[in-house]
Amino acid sequence: QHRPVIAPSMLKCDFGNLQAEVDRIDAANLPLYHWDVMDGHFVPNLSYGAMLIAATRKRTSTPFDVHLMISDPAAYVDEYVKAGCEAITFHLEAVPEPRELLQAIRKQDVVAGLAINPNTPFEAAEPFLQDCDLLLVMSVNPGFGGQAFMPEVLPKIQQARKIAGDELLISVDGGVAAETISDCAVAGADIFVAGSSIFDHDDYGIAGARLVSQAGS
Numbered sequence: 345q346h347r348p349v350i351a352p353s354m355l356k357c358d359f360g361n362l363q364a365e366v367d368r369i370d371a372a373n374l375p376l377y378h379w380d381v382m383d384g385h386f387v388p389n390l391s392y393g394a395m396l397i398a399a400t401r402k403r404t405s406t407p408f409d410v411h412l413m414i415s416d417p418a419a420y421v422d423e424y425v426k427a428g429c430e431a432i433t434f435h436l437e438a439v440p441e442p443r444e445l446l447q448a449i450r451k452q453d454v455v456a457g458l459a460i461n462p463n464t465p466f467e468a469a470e471p472f473l474q475d476c477d478l479l480l481v482m483s484v485n486p487g488f489g490g491q492a493f494m495p496e497v498l499p500k501i502q503q504a505r506k507i508a509g510d511e512l513l514i515s516v517d518g519g520v521a522a523e524t525i526s527d528c529a530v531a532g533a534d535i536f537v538a539g540s541s542i543f544d545h546d547d548y549g550i551a552g553a554r555l556v557s558q559a560g561s
């Protein structure tokens with residue numbers, strides 16, 4: 345088992361001082377930025393888009409994963425490739441036949457991710473796993489940071505790991521904190537998206553290290 349990847353959810357960062365946030369994240373050795381893009385349609389909240397991500401791309405060499413919570417991801421994928429995202433994740437609920445879009449993302453040498461909401465069963469995603477590099481299991485209903493972790497999604501992580509083997513990256517997103525991360529790790533997740541459990545702390549390095557150690561315990 346490799347070292348757990350803690351991915352700070354940028355939804356919770358201080359956009360009034362983005363450069364300082366980038367510096368703090370990179371100083372904390374957090375290895376993956378998680379960008380939550382919301383369109384006010386697929387989810388009842390609006391966040392930011394490719395322009396902001398492209399601007400930040402110039403400020404750090406840490407990889408970017410963009411989590412598209414938008415209704416028509418196929419229309420926007422190219423913008424996020426151009427913005428310099430290393431991984432692009434979109435929702436199965438937005439694209440019920442996701443194979444073509446997953447393949448199109450892979451063709452651009454970008455990690456192709458598929459996200460599923462808490463009430464979407466694992467079986468709905470299963471037929472598409474061969475075309476996926478990453479499965480993102482939502483552990484809250486998407487739209488807002490700071491919600492409580494839903495332990496009922498853990499069996500989906502277990503199923504995915506069992507069926508897809510070690511090749512698939514499994515990311516868990518929503519309410520991941522020191523108290524919940526070890527159950528996610530035991531279930532088989534390898535990427536842990538962390539909003540509040542990073543940004544609510546003064547020292548992102550200490551917060552990140554605590555999550556890593558709890559993931560292994």
Ligand code: DX5
Nearest residue numbers: 486487489490518519539540
């Ligand atoms: C929710 C987002 C999450 C969220 C994580 O729609 O996908 O990435 O912001 O924030 P916390 O860790 O606070 O639940």
Ligand code: ZN
Nearest residue numbers: 380411517537
């Ligand atoms: Zn997210």
